[in-house]
Amino acid sequence: MTATIIEPGTIEAPPGDLTYLRLPERDLFRVRAERLDALASGHALADYLKFLAGMARAQHTALALVRDVSLPTSEQMERCREHGLPPLGTQGWQRAPLWRDVLRHILVTLESGALPEAARATIGLLKQTDDADLERLADQLLGGDYQQLDRASAPFVAAALQVYWLHTATSLGANAFGRLETPSLCPVCGSPPVASVVRIGAADQGLRYLSCSLCNSQWHMVRIKCSSCESTKGIGYYGIEGASAAIKAESCDICHSYLKIFYMDKDPQVDAVADDVASVALDVLMSESGVARSGMNYFLIGGDA
Numbered sequence: 001m002t003a004t005i006i007e008p009g010t011i012e013a014p015p016g017d018l019t020y021l022r023l024p025e026r027d028l029f030r031v032r033a034e035r036l037d038a039l040a041s042g043h044a045l046a047d048y049l050k051f052l053a054g055m056a057r058a059q060h061t062a063l064a065l066v067r068d069v070s071l072p073t074s075e076q077m078e079r080c081r082e083h084g085l086p087p088l089g090t091q092g093w094q095r096a097p098l099w100r101d102v103l104r105h106i107l108v109t110l111e112s113g114a115l116p117e118a119a120r121a122t123i124g125l126l127k128q129t130d131d132a133d134l135e136r137l138a139d140q141l142l143g144g145d146y147q148q149l150d151r152a153s154a155p156f157v158a159a160a161l162q163v164y165w166l167h168t169a170t171s172l173g174a175n176a177f178g179r180l181e182t183p184s185l186c187p188v189c190g191s192p193p194v195a196s197v198v199r200i201g202a203a204d205q206g207l208r209y210l211s212c213s214l215c216n217s218q219w220h221m222v223r224i225k226c227s228s229c230e231s232t233k234g235i236g237y238y239g240i241e242g243a244s245a246a247i248k249a250e251s252c253d254i255c256h257s258y259l260k261i262f263y264m265d266k267d268p269q270v271d272a273v274a275d276d277v278a279s280v281a282l283d284v285l286m287s288e289s290g291v292a293r294s295g296m297n298y299f300l301i302g303g304d305a
Helices: 026-039 046-065 074-083 098-111 117-128 133-145 153-174 271-277 279-287
Strands: 002-005 193-197 208-212 217-220 233-240 247-252 258-264
Touching: 026 046, 026 271, 046 098, 046 153, 046 271, 074 098, 098 117, 098 153, 098 217, 117 153, 133 153, 233 279, 247 279, 258 271, 271 279
Parallel strands: 193 258
Antiparallel strands: 002 233, 193 208, 208 217, 233 247, 247 258
């Protein structure tokens, strides 16, 4: 594993017209499926990556079916802005039952294709699960109660919740959201990031954005700064020798945590969720070095992909 240690120095100063929040595109799941298929080729986790590609395609078709959804009132939005809270926060916003319809669509779509027997069995159980128990699963997932959570069900439930939150966020539009008091959490839904991405393009060339694990929004955070404790001291970058230069683990000596960072100038096709799963070997090495992962990927909760 290779490492680079960076101490405080010149930290990126964003331009005045910086786009702070970038909501996901409506074709995100289709693009993610293509990335997962590409990453699966010759990969040790090929079967799981292909399974997730099928999941992403099911998410894409489910999103196309979602229409009306309840949204926060103007009074609720203003209150959130005033207090630095996420309007669609997982612990404050009452999600609509619609997400369960999305889940059932994903289950039926996946069931019609080739699947591992374990996944097919989990789908069968979820199709028979009543609404109250599905809501309980969602609460456990979003609340981080992984001891009680049925981890086999987690990827399916998470996929449906991602569709619901993406649709709700894009229905409101980026101008509806302000900044949070806690900059390490998503300003849309209050979820932790899955990873960060250094973007390319005229508007944000070289700028770092945290990528939400739930609604898939991206929000700006300056580089060479811990996304967990916000320290600018003792920031190190670790990668696997011989692996893609587009993937590093950004580690903090202060809070002893790390978050992966992906560089689009090295690989313009990187996707925070897909590439995070595909680079799980880096997580293993970081864990062995005693550094804790701060990012959340709902498709790696089991830790044994």
